[in-house]
Amino acid sequence: EAGVTQFPSHSVIEKGQTVTLRCDPISGHDNLYWYRRVMGKEIKFLLHFVKESKQDESGMPNNRFLAERTGGTYSTLKVQPAELEDSGVYFCASSQRPGATALFFGSGTQLSVL
């Protein structure tokens, strides 16, 4: 069974450009989460989808970030326009049930904004 897949694995863009990150959860997992780790600090929650609906988006830093999960399958996270402080590693995770012990993470996307 395939795990959580994220791409690209690395992205280097200039300030002001747009970047779209993609996450493919494990098949059948209704719950999908985005987290990010900035500057080697703690990993912070961004948002949580249940199927195609946003259950909790309290961690989204500002309106330059837009997450979608059309059809309840894969999800995209768009940053437009990107700023220097957006650099970091963006992790996606999925689970079949809400219990945290069943949370599976992807390898992350390393985003560098120059």
Place this chain on the structure above:
Amino acid sequence: GDSVTQMEGPVTLSEEAFLTINCTYTATGYPSLFWYVQYPGEGLQLLLKATKADDKGSNKGFEATYRKETTSFHLEKGSVQVSDSAVYFCALSESGGYNKLIFGAGTRLAVHP
């Protein structure tokens, strides 16, 4: 709000040395506690967990005990191997929460032969 504090790294050890990575937390209610590990080039993996006070989580020779009186969940291993080199994250999940994990900053462990 809830938070997790873990010791800064990097931690550098020789093979077979004893490992302790400290983790303390601040939370209301009764959170679940976790240790995640990220090996080079891979995603986060759940290493162990504890869901209530005095529970001991264990996996792959690693152990951590949920200490409510000291609000701690320190990670220990009696004899580390080179393959244990990774970044370790302590985390908590609020009771009744939908997997909204709160992580510490991570501790990088480097084990040398």
